[in-house]
Amino acid sequence: MLTVSGLTKAFNRGSVNEVAALSGIDLTVETGEFVTVIGSNGAGKSSLLAAVAGNFPPDRGTIAIDGRDVTAWPAHRRAHLVGRVFQDPLKGTCAGLTIEENLALASRRGACRGFGPGVGSADRTRFRQLLAPLGLGLEDRLRDPVGLLSGGQRQALTLLMASLVPPRVLLLDEHTAALDPKTAGQILALTGDVVTAGRLTTLMVTHNMNQALRLGNRLIMMHQGRIILDLCGEEKAKLSVEDLLARFYALKGEELASDKMLLT
């Protein structure tokens, strides 16, 4: 379970470039809940995920994972609780290390790393079994450097790595945005499988309203560092893209009306 309360963060505080990324976010995600997060550019979606992952300390507010207050913990200390997949497919894996070495690194997420062999033969067997269902042929390329893989293959691998040690919270930050539509579809299907199989508590940021509606059992919309819409269960299931757009415009209210006037 993830509990965020009163989370506030401004970047470049005190300068002319001050941006309020998060303005008092309150959010409780129950265990096993799969939340999709949408919103326009600069709405604070990625900042929310980065704050949960521990990339920066918030100005105000607290973050608790499974009841433990992790607000003051640096990112590496939270890693045993948090699994991450980034927008950039190059971010989640090490190009110079082999597929099996990357998986081995992920299999020790948040654990002590000693001086035993990095990859053992038992690991190899396990990794092959894990990779085979992807249908990408990676199970026969364990010793290839990850730098040889395509963006889609690397993203699939990152997803697998993020869930190798089941995380208490899985953070997916527009993880299909950099991929071509076909590959994006495959990664999205894989996301659904991984989350369902592990019953993972998940936050997924996306720009794609279709994705946001199709996946997950709860949807939140962010705008200017706030959550402006929060739908779950039946309400979310019945929603269409048109409904969503209509509610988006309605909630954004006046500011948007003036934008519209500017545009027309």
Place this chain on the structure above:
Amino acid sequence: MLSWYAFNGALEQGFVYGLTALGVYLTFRVLDFPDLTVDGSLPLGAAVSTVAITAGWPPALSILAAAAAGFCAGAVTGLLNTRLHILHLLASILTMIALYSVNIRIMGRPNLTLLGKPTVLDAITGLNLSYFGAPLFFGIIALVAGAALVWFLSTAFGQAMRAAGDNPTMITAQGVDTRTMIVLGVGLSNALVAAGGGLVAQNQGAADVNMGVGTIVAGLASVIIGETVLGKGGVLRGVAAALVGSVLYRLAIALALSFKLGSFALTPSDLKLVTALLVVAALVAPQLKTRMRRR
């Protein structure tokens, strides 16, 4: 051409400085941390080893002491960078400069001789190997150190260290503090270099505070020349390239010194220029290769 004697000498030098090349490989290639501390930690190792032997320590133990001192020097650079947020290059230059004073303090003077004192080479003097002895002895040491480094980098811990150099975002998300890895990695690199410095001092029979000048360039030249010959990719290949490169570098230097054209000959003071040209040539070679292929 190169005399048999000069060839042997180059081989010996290549292996003695092999540890330095391994250290440079660890920082430049594995950690992606350009570390100039080595110019100070090589004489540091030499100073510690020489002083320890003078105080009656066994020569082999003095090498371990040198490595420990080198580790501390590297850790200082790592801490300056990770905790005080000083640019890595500058942090290493600061440590290097500071070590100059430290090294003179350790020796009590700018240089110290080992004349008549025991050295690690005493182990093979009884074996009657004539002038093969030293290259063979230091070759074995370099190979053992190289093998140890390959082993270390393949352990779970070593993998995390490589990942910290390759992709800090990724390894942080896997629960590793990259700052710790940099401090330990740069420390380990300088431990190798300082151990190399101890060997150099025992081999040439003296430690000198200025003996470290150009260590980084020589080490980098070794790594790059080795990569040009053996190619890139993988820890085993990288470590082998550093050692092969170290020997090739010393051979190239010996070859340059034996070069005569009429009354013109290169002198030892020309070596820095030769080294710089060598590094440029080794850096450009891969580019030329791809350009040729494109045509």
